Amino acid sequence: MSFLETLQKNAMIPEKYKQMTREELENRVMEVKKQLGSRLFIPGHHYQKDEVIQFADATGDSLKLAQLSAENTEAEFIVFCGVHFMAETADILTNDNQKVFLPDMRAGCSMADMADIEQTERAWEKLQALFDDTILPLTYVNSTAAIKSFVGAHGGATVTSSNAETMVKWALGMKERILFLPDQHLGRNTAADLGIGLDEMAIWNPITNELEYDGEVSNIRVILWKGHCSVHENFTVQNVADTRVQYPDMKIIVHPECRREVVELADMAGSTSYIINAIEQAEQGSSWAIGTEMNLVNRIINEHPDKQIISLNPHMCPCLTMNRIDLPHLVWSLDTLEDTNNIIKVDPEISENAKLALDRMLKNS
Numbered sequence: 045m046s047f048l049e050t051l052q053k054n055a056m057i058p059e060k061y062k063q064m065t066r067e068e069l070e071n072r073v074m075e076v077k078k079q080l081g082s083r084l085f086i087p088g089h090h091y092q093k094d095e096v097i098q099f100a101d102a103t104g105d106s107l108k109l110a111q112l113s114a115e116n117t118e119a120e121f122i123v124f125c126g127v128h129f130m131a132e133t134a135d136i137l138t139n140d141n142q143k144v145f146l147p148d149m150r151a152g153c154s155m156a157d158m159a160d161i162e163q164t165e166r167a168w169e170k171l172q173a174l175f176d177d178t179i180l181p182l183t184y185v186n187s188t189a190a191i192k193s194f195v196g197a198h199g200g201a202t203v204t205s206s207n208a209e210t211m212v213k214w215a216l217g218m219k220e221r222i223l224f225l226p227d228q229h230l231g232r233n234t235a236a237d238l239g240i241g242l243d244e245m246a247i248w249n250p251i252t253n254e255l256e257y258d259g260e261v262s263n264i265r266v267i268l269w270k271g272h273c274s275v276h277e278n279f280t281v282q283n284v285a286d287t288r289v290q291y292p293d294m295k296i297i298v299h300p301e302c303r304r305e306v307v308e309l310a311d312m313a314g315s316t317s318y319i320i321n322a323i324e325q326a327e328q329g330s331s332w333a334i335g336t337e338m339n340l341v342n343r344i345i346n347e348h349p350d351k352q353i354i355s356l357n358p359h360m361c362p363c364l365t366m367n368r369i370d371l372p373h374l375v376w377s378l379d380t381l382e383d384t385n386n387i388i389k390v391d392p393e394i395s396e397n398a399k400l401a402l403d404r405m406l407k408n409s
């Protein structure tokens with residue numbers, strides 16, 4: 045079935061699921077979970093809605109969810125509450141007897157869509173001509189399986205926001221320079237934290253198929269793919285300045301998918317798990333402005349009534365694709381585990397090299 049057909053099929057969630065009450069939907073999830081026991085595993089990313097995350101068997105950031113997928117050899121059905129690239133990663137890391145489902149196939153990631161395999165192959169050809177065999181590719185896990193496969197085939201690895209520093213160091217120990225896909229901000233923030241100058245970083249523009257850099261190209265150590273997260277780009281230097289004026293004692297903590305200027309001005313930066321842990325360990329009465337996705341920020345606010353917590357951007361909204369996974373889709377998915385509906389199956393040829401890239405990361409994390 046083509047991707048388009050899959051989408052069309054998934055657009056047709058039977059009407060009955062939309063008519064069910066919240067109580068009926070919740071009861072149905074509990075019923076299926078009870079029936080299937082350890083045959084079913086529901087991982088949930090921290091950005092998922094409360095109505096869904098309450099049923100997750102495990103929650104985590106991208107690294108933890110990848111590690112759990114690699115460890116879980118028991119569950120026959122993995123219903124992934126997250127976005128498409130996360131479910132693909134789970135499929136790559138689990139065995140052939142395990143089936144991975146994404147409750148709504150429209151739950152993509154706009155950042156992952158900013159690097160396609162044709163663009164990457166074209167870029168690589170040009171970069172090889174410029175730099176010979178001195179580049180190692182690294183890709184943020186927020187990328188398609190095809191990009192992971194490309195990276196794996198060229199000796200590189202995946203990274204997540206919680207191990208990016210380790211992986212960039214690892215890569216620069218192997219080759220003189222790296223190509224970092226597809227998030228320029230995570231790449232720039234990580235390299236800068238490792239002491240690499242902004243003047244040693246170039247941008248690869250996949251639309252013009254050109255390197256954007258003023259200077260002597262032999263000085264380049266990091267080539268940043270020109271992609272970004274449309275959610276985290278909404279945190280601005282102005283938001284930081286306003287917060288500092290309005291709440292002078294407030295600590296600002298952001299995700300490294302935010303722009304460099306924002307991360308530099310913040311007090312702390314790290315993955316979703318890092319943010320959760322930092323607030324958990326913070327003193328009672330302390331105050332925080334958080335720069336990340338809104339479902340998570342609201343959950344942290346509700347879980348810490350003893351602290352003053354706000355979103356760094358007061359007009360922030362949730363990640364729209366993460367939000368596509370809701371209770372009706374979860375129940376529909378659980379009701380159709382024996383169908384091919386909502387199944388994520390990565391082509392074995394792509395999966396083999398993508399697994400190499402993921403395994404290199406898991407070994408180093």
Ligand code: 13P
Nearest residue numbers: 105106107204205315316
């Ligand atoms: P982490 O949970 O790994 O920090 O990832 C954030 C993210 O944007 C996932 O899409």
Ligand code: SF4
Nearest residue numbers: 153154155273275363
């Ligand atoms: Fe993609 Fe950004 Fe949404 Fe994460 S928050 S899934 S990177 S669009």
